[in-house]
Amino acid sequence: MREMLRDALAGAGADYCEIRFEESHPLSIDYQGRGLDQVAREVLYGGAVRAMFRGAWGFASFNDPAELRAMVVSACDQARHAGNRLGGDSKLAPVPVVEDECAPPFTLHPRSVPLEDKIKLLDHYNAIILASSPAVTACRIRYVERSTVLHFANSEGTYIRQDKVDIGSSLAAVAREGMTTVSKGVVRGGARGFDCMYGAEKELAEACGLAVRLLSAPQVKAGVYPVVCDPAVAGLFVHEAFGHLSEADNAFKNPALRKTMALGRRLGRDILTIYDSGDEIEHRGYLRYDDEGVRTRRADLIRNGILVGRLHSRETAALMGEGPTGSARAIDYTHPPIVRMRNTSIEAGQSTLDEMVKGIELGLYVVGSGGGQTGGEMFTFQVGHGVMIRNGEFAELVKDVKLMGNVFSTLENIDLIGADVEGRNGPGGCGKGNQGPLPTGGLCPPIRIQNVIVGGAK
Numbered sequence: 001m002r003e004m005l006r007d008a009l010a011g012a013g014a015d016y017c018e019i020r021f022e023e024s025h026p027l028s029i030d031y032q033g034r035g036l037d038q039v040a041r042e043v044l045y046g047g048a049v050r051a052m053f054r055g056a057w058g059f060a061s062f063n064d065p066a067e068l069r070a071m072v073v074s075a076c077d078q079a080r081h082a083g084n085r086l087g088g089d090s091k092l093a094p095v096p097v098v099e100d101e102c103a104p105p106f107t108l109h110p111r112s113v114p115l116e117d118k119i120k121l122l123d124h125y126n127a128i129i130l131a132s133s134p135a136v137t138a139c140r141i142r143y144v145e146r147s148t149v150l151h152f153a154n155s156e157g158t159y160i161r162q163d164k165v166d167i168g169s170s171l172a173a174v175a176r177e178g179m180t181t182v183s184k185g186v187v188r189g190g191a192r193g194f195d196c197m198y199g200a201e202k203e204l205a206e207a208c209g210l211a212v213r214l215l216s217a218p219q220v221k222a223g224v225y226p227v228v229c230d231p232a233v234a235g236l237f238v239h240e241a242f243g244h245l246s247e248a249d250n251a252f253k254n255p256a257l258r259k260t261m262a263l264g265r266r267l268g269r270d271i272l273t274i275y276d277s278g279d280e281i282e283h284r285g286y287l288r289y290d291d292e293g294v295r296t297r298r299a300d301l302i303r304n305g306i307l308v309g310r311l312h313s314r315e316t317a318a319l320m321g322e323g324p325t326g327s328a329r330a331i332d333y334t335h336p337p338i339v340r341m342r343n344t345s346i347e348a349g350q351s352t353l354d355e356m357v358k359g360i361e362l363g364l365y366v367v368g369s370g371g372g373q374t375g376g377e378m379f380t381f382q383v384g385h386g387v388m389i390r391n392g393e394f395a396e397l398v399k400d401v402k403l404m405g406n407v408f409s410t411l412e413n414i415d416l417i418g419a420d421v422e423g424r425n426g427p428g429g430c431g432k433g434n435q436g437p438l439p440t441g442g443l444c445p446p447i448r449i450q451n452v453i454v455g456g457a458k
Contacts (some may be wrong), residue, residue, distance in 0.1 A: 001021065001151050001161070001283040002151070002153065002159050002161075004065070004068065005019045005021065005040065005068075005151060005153035005159065006159065007354075008061070008068045008069050008072050009072065009145070009153060009154070010225070011072065011073075012051060012072055012076055012155050013073075013076045013080065014051035014052055014058070014075075014076040014079050014080065014155075014159045015052050015053050015054065015079075015090035015156065016051065016052040016090060016154070016155055016156070017050070017051040017072065017075070017076060017155045018049070018050050018051075018152065018153065018154035018155070018292065018293070019047060019049050019050075019068070019072070019151075019152070019153050019154070019195070019238070020046075020047060020048045020151070020152050020291060020330070020333055021046070021065070021150070021151045021333070022045075022046070022047070022117060022147040022148055022149065022150045022151070022332065022333050022432070023043070023044070023045050023148070023149050024042075024044040024045075024143070024147070024149075025039050025041075025042070025043055025044075025111060025146065025147050025315035026040075026041070026042045026144070026146045027039075027040070027042075027110075027115075027143075027144070027146070028040045028118065028142070028143065028144045028145075029118065029122060029141070029143040030141065030142055030143075031122065031126055031139050031140065031141035031142075032138070032139070032140060032402035033138050033139070034130060034138060035126065035128075035138065035139075035451070036119065036122075036126075036208060039119070041096075041115075042169060044332055044333070045063060045204065046063040046333045046334070047061065047062055047064055047065070047068065047071070047333050048060070048061040048062075048333040048334070048335075048336070049062075049068075049071045049072050049074070049075040050075060050328070050336050050337075051072070051078070051079040051310075052073040052078040052079055052083075052090045052092070053076070053078075053079035053080045053082075053083035053084075053090065054080075054083030054084065054085060054086060054087060054088050054089065054090060055073075055083060055086050055090050055325075056079050056082035056085075056086045057078075057079055057081035057082070057090030057093065057190070057265040057336070058074070058075040058076060058077065058078025058079035058080075058082065059078070059336045060074040060075045060078070061333055061334045061335075062277045064201060065318050067351060068178070071243065077235060078126075079294050080303075081309045081433055081457075082314075082449075086139075086335075088095070088307055088423065089316065091318035091319055092139070092314040092315055092318050093312070093314045093315075093317035093318040093323065093324045094323075095294050095295075095314065095324055096178075096292070096295075097156055097157040097158050098158045098160055098289070098293060099157075099158070099159050099160070100159075100160050100289070101160070101161040101162075101421050102160070102161070102162055102164070102288050102289075103163035103164075103191070104163075104164075104165070104191060104192060104281050104286065104288075105281075106163060106165060106192055106193050107187055107193035107195050108127065108193035108194045108195040109147065109164070109165065109193060109194070110145045110147060110165060110167060110194040110273075110309065111147050111456075113194045115320050117224045118143070118194075118197075119134035119243065121197060121198070122141055122143060122171075123200075125141065125171050125200060125204060126139050126141060127206070128201060128204055128205060129141075129171070129173045129204065129208055130418070132158065132208035132209065132212075133175070133208060133209070133212045134283065134429035135175045135176065135177060135211075135212045136173045136174065136175050136176060136208055136212065137175070137210065138173075138174040138176075139171075139172065139173060139174065140170070140172040140174060140183060140185070140250075141169075141170070141171050141172070141196075142169060142170045142386060142427045143167075143168075143169045143427065144166075144167070144168050144169070144427045145165070145166065145167045145168075145194075145218055146164075146165070146166045147163075147164070147165050147166075148162075148163070148164045148165075148166075148312065149161065149162070149163055150164065150291075150298040151161045151338075152249065152291070152292075152293045154292075154293055156419035157428055158242070158293045160289050160293050161208045162287070162288060162289060164191070164287065165190045165191055165192065165193065166191060166284055166429035166439045167188075167190055167191070167193075167196060167197070167284075167425075168187070168188075168189035168193065168284055168418050168425055168426055168428070168429075168439065169185075169188045169189055169197060169202060169426070169427050170185055170426050170427050171185050171186050171187075171188070171207075172184060172185025172186075172188050172207070173185060173204075173206055173207060173208040173211045174211070175208075175212050175214070176215075177215045177216070180215055181362065182211045182212075182214040182215055182399065183209070183211065184207045184210045184211035184214065184368075184384065184385070185204070185207050185246075186200055186203045186204050186207050187424070187425060187426035188200060188425060189284055189425030189426060189427065189441075190282050190283060190284065190423075190425050191281055191282070191283065191284060191286040191439075192281055196425070199218060199245075208303055210385070211271065213397060214397060214399050215398070217385070217398055217399045217400075218396070218398055218456060218457070219387075219398065219399060219400045219456045220288055220364065220386050220398035220399070220401045220457065221456055221457055222399060222454060222455050222456045222457060223454055223458060224451055224452065224453055224454070225363045225364045225437055225454050226360050226363040226364075226389075226448065226449070226450050226452070227363060227364050227365075227366055227403065227448070227449050227452040227454070228353070228356045228360075228363065228364070228366070228389070228446060228447070228449075229366050229446060229447050229448075229449065230365070230366065230367045230446055231418075231421065231422035231424070231443075231444040231445060231446060232368050232369045232384070232422070232424055232444075233366050233367070233368070233381070233383050233403075233424075234339070234346055234371055234444040234446065234447045235344075235345075235346075235369065235424045235442045235444040236369035236371075236381055236383075236443065237273055237379070237381065237410070238344055238345070238346055238442065238444060238446055238456040239341060239344045239430070239440065239442060240260075240372060240374050240379060240381070241374055241379040241381075241407040241410070242274065242301075242346045242407055242411065243276065243301075243341045244341075245257065245260075245261055245291075245372065245407070246276070246301045246310045246311050246341075247310070247327075247340070247341070247432075248308075248310045248311055248312045248313070248316035248320060248352075249313065249316050249338060249339040249341055250320075251310060251320075251337075252316050252319055252320060253403040255258070255343075258290045260377075260408075261307060261310065261323040262307070263307055263308060263309070263310075264306065264307065264308075265306070265307045266305055266306055266307075267302055267305060267306070267307050267408060267411045267412065268302060268305040268411040268412055268414055269305050269414065269415065270304045270305050270387075271305070271349050271415075271416075271417050272302055272304070272305050272346070272411065272414055272417065273300065273302060273303050273304060273343075273347035274300075274301045274302040274344070274345070274346055274347070275298055275299060275300045275301060275345055275347065276299050276301060276311055276327070276340040276341055276342055276343065276344045276345070277298040277299065277343055277345070278290070278296030278297075278326060278343065279296065279297075279343075279344075280343045280423070280441070280443060282423060283343050283423045283424075283425055283441035283442065283443070284343075284425050284429075284439040284440060284441040285327075285344075285439060285440045285441040285442065286342070286343070286441075287326075289326065289328040289341065290327060290328045290329055291328050291329050291330045291337035292313060292324075292328040292337055293313050294297065294314065294324050294325075294328065295326055296325070296326030296342065296370055297325060297326055297406075298397070299311055299312075299325040299327070309325075310322070311325050311327040311339050311340075311341065312325045312327055312328075312339060312431075313327065313328035313337065313339050314328065316339060324430060326342075327339050327340060327341070328340070329342075329438060330373070331436065331438050335433075335434075335435050338433050338435065339440070340430065340432060340435075340438055340440075341430060341440050341442045341450050342440060342441075343440065343442045343443065344440065344442045345421070345441075345443040345444055346417065346421075346443075346445060346447065348417065348418065348419050348420070348445045349416065349418055349419060349445060350417075350419055351415025351416040351417060351418050351419060351448075352418070352419065353418060353446055355416065356416050356418065356446060356448040357389055357392055357393065357394065358392045359392055360391060360392060361388045361391060362388075362389070362403070363385070363388075363389040363390055364386050364388060364389060364398075364452075364454060365385045365386060365387040365388075365389070365394065366383040366384075366385075366401055366403065367383065367384050367385055367386065368383055368384020369383060369384065369424070370380070370382035370383055371428075372402075372403075374407075375407050377408060378404075378405070378406055378407070378453075379403075379404065379405060379406075379407060379410075380402060380403070380404045380441070381402065381403045381404075382401070382402055383398060383401045383402070383403060385398065385399050385401065386398045386399070386401040396406070396451075398456070400457075401454065401455075401456060402455035402456065403452055403453070403454060404453040404454075405452060405453050409451075410449055410452070413449045413450040413451055413452070414447050414448065414449050415448055415449070415450055416445050416447070416448040417445055417448075418445035418446035418447065419445065420445055420446075421443040421444060421445045422443070422444065422445075423441055423442065423443050424441055424444070425441055435450045
């Protein structure tokens with residue numbers, strides 16, 4: 001494969017050319033209602049060529065390796081036609097030429113586990129859910145995995161082969177009483193092996209009990225509260241509300257955003273550090289090299305409250321005069337790489353959960369991410385559930401909790417950060433540019449935020 005890719009690149013008629021070729025084995029298993037609903041297995045086999053000439057890109061994807069040379073010609077022709085009209089300069093940040101073959105130290109490769117054994121384990125978790133309570137009437141189980149061998153070569157001389165694994169899952173109980181339905185569960189996943197799926201029994205039983213208790217819980221009363229976010233909610237906030245603003249292709253194309261996200265701006269207190277990295281092997285955003293063959297590295301975005309960096313491809317790094325971060329990712333060979341997050345994290349602080357709750361006369365502890373929407377600086381997130389805080393102590397459960405606000409004022413209002421971090425590795429992913437769900441993750445501690453707008457009952 002290495003020689004085939006290099007031979008094809010030798011005839012590239014462009015300022016720069018790269019080839020990705022991959023073989024991937026995606027698998028998904030879904031349970032709905034009371035049992036197994038669907039098993040889907042695929043094999044993805046093909047490649048992509050991307051070429052640059054005078055600042056313009058050409059792109060072609062293919063399935064048959066016999067088409068490789070023709071696709072190099074096609075991508076280069078596209079780039080030349082566009083580049084001759086554009087009349088610009090090809091700018092890519094310099095990176096080391098690499099020759100490497102790498103794989104993480106897999107603990108239990110998912111392809112070594114028979115499908116029958118995977119279904120047997122999920123049947124076991126399904127039985128725990130359905131036997132937990134008469135109020136639990138259904139399950140929602142989602143398991144996804146993907147094992148990939150990816151080859152990358154470019155006209156600068158780099159060749160990389162990467163073996164990668166991605167696993168994500170959600171095991172959820174659905175409790176029902178009258179017209180009220182509540183779903184609670186646990187998530188498992190990672191980039192090292194299928195063994196991350198074992199040992200969820202106790203956590204799953206607790207989630208089933210919580211779903212039943214939430215049936216009779218009241219809606220949270222809408223208002224403005226001090227809010228303590230568990231690691232899952234903190235991770236949702238830092239990814240959706242802040243992380244996308246840090247992707248340099250967004251900032252480069254949007255002068256207003258570039259001004260808003262000017263490096264050196266203070267966005268939070270000294271205790272706040274946010275970073276993005278591909279190095280955390282236990283989590284779904286792990287990768288050693290990105291899809292431009294750039295070694296991934298930790299990129300500090302906010303350090304001690306100051307905006308200090310953003311996420312880059314080679315092109316955006318060159319255009320903005322900053323360093324590449326190894327953040328160019330494509331969901332598969334049918335798409336070109338774009339700037340994407342990997343594991344977006346908040347650095348641990350020094351506070352305990354008790355210290356965060358203490359001193360709050362009336363507030364809210366929010367648990368579990370439920371997705372949401374962002375629009376520029378504004379966000380709205382649904383969380384799994386809440387626990388009222390009264391006179392410095394945890395009180396009653398509440399449900400139907402939404403958090404709303406402006407990302408910048410919210411960052412400024414983070415006044416305490418916990419010492420213990422947790423990862424997030426559910427079966428979903430990030431969507432951008434018609435490429436999703438892309439595996440992402442992160443490590444976050446609990447955080448306390450003052451003056452949060454909470455939507456709920458009037």
